[in-house]
């Protein structure tokens with residue numbers, strides 16, 4: 001994809017495709033959402049997530065039950081500790097001396113504390129890797145804003161330079177675990193149908209991602225570019241789903257769709273549809289007997305996956321008599337971990353990897369966001385890693 005960066009006064013070292021020239025980084029910051037680690041954390045965590053966001057109390061109440069049912073513990077922090085360890089091991093295996101620090105947007109360890117820790121350890125330039133693969137306010141810009149706010153809050157703006165790796169929805173390291181999962185999921189569901197005496201019954205492949213307000217979807221990615229499905233967010237998912245399917249011979253001829261989950265917000269604000277549970281209801285009338293649910297929007301098996309898919313959507317399947325399975329997320333899959341380290345190496349001077357693989361025509365996505373990229377008019381906050389960034393750009 002090409003964008004017109006020449007219209008702006010770009011940061012030094014960024015080309016017209018938003019690619020940043022390699023730099024010598026001192027550390028990697030694994031940045032994630034964060035989650036509660038006990039019953040007493042649940043409400044304070046939800047308040048952090050929804051700060052100033054108009055999420056109805058009933059929705060918070062409902063979501064708190066999802067966490068309460070798991071002892072108030074989200075799986076996401078343990079998953080990020082495991083991912084941090086796996087990244088450290090892969091860097092060590094390649095002989096790359098880059099420490100990995102971990103910080104979250106909504107729960108301890110908070111990004112501001114991680115930046116302080118980085119600075120106190122002598123690091124002056126860090127590269128963030130987030131646990132969000134796609135482009136939208138929640139998955140890209142909000143990280144860039146929270147990095148910016150953390151730099152201002154800690155007084156580290158002008159002292160700590162912060163960049164971020166590109167959105168990696170179509171990187172082979174993200175796609176390949178899903179390829180493996182879809183092939184295995186189809187085999188599981190077909191075996192279940194065969195055991196019921198229906199070996200040739202139709203199976204649907206349902207790709208699921210987080211619903212977002214339609215306004216956020218339309219604001220995703222660079223301005224002035226037309227995308228399939230009406231937005232960069234939807235286009236990235238459609239193209240990635242196709243990239244997965246193209247690599248699973250057993251999926252040839254199977255019906256598939258992209259559906260949405262975990263809607264929140266006020267009812268009068270339109271969000272992306274259909275909801276996964278509504279979409280499942282439609283399947284039996286079409287003669288579909290089985291479904292493979294692919295959590296394409298997510299990096300690990302966190303609460304949105306174990307509750308909204310494994311608890312609710314699989315329950316819907318059971319009620320409808322559909323044979324069903326849910327494919328794993330990339331998690332700490334070897335290819336995913338290698339892919340994230342490759343993404344880091346695209347940006348480093350030492351151990352640089354010049355090749356930037358992308359399995360869809362949308363990629364490789366930009367290292368640096370264009371002005372107003374993913375901006376949803378929730379107010380102007382300073383952002384790092386944008387071509388118009390005023391914070392996180394290093395010594396002033």
Ligand SMILES: CC1=C(CCC(=O)O)c2cc3nc(cc4[nH]c(cc5[nH]c(cc1n2)c(C)c5CCC(=O)O)c(CCC(=O)O)c4C)C(CCC(=O)O)=C3C
Nearest residue numbers: 033035049063074075076132138139210212264302303304
């Ligand atoms: C696109 C997207 C991703 C995928 C990209 C990514 O992975 O980052 C994602 C991930 C996640 N969302 C998560 C949790 C929550 N998201 C909420 C609310 C919201 N998410 C939104 C979008 C996304 N969310 C939006 C537009 C809202 C509305 C309010 C707002 O704009 O903030 C709320 C508030 C209550 C509710 O409304 O549900 C909670 C508790 C967790 C943690 C799970 C765990 O604890 O294991 C994770 C990984």
Ligand SMILES: [Fe+2]
Nearest residue numbers: 138210262304
């Ligand atoms: Fe969310």
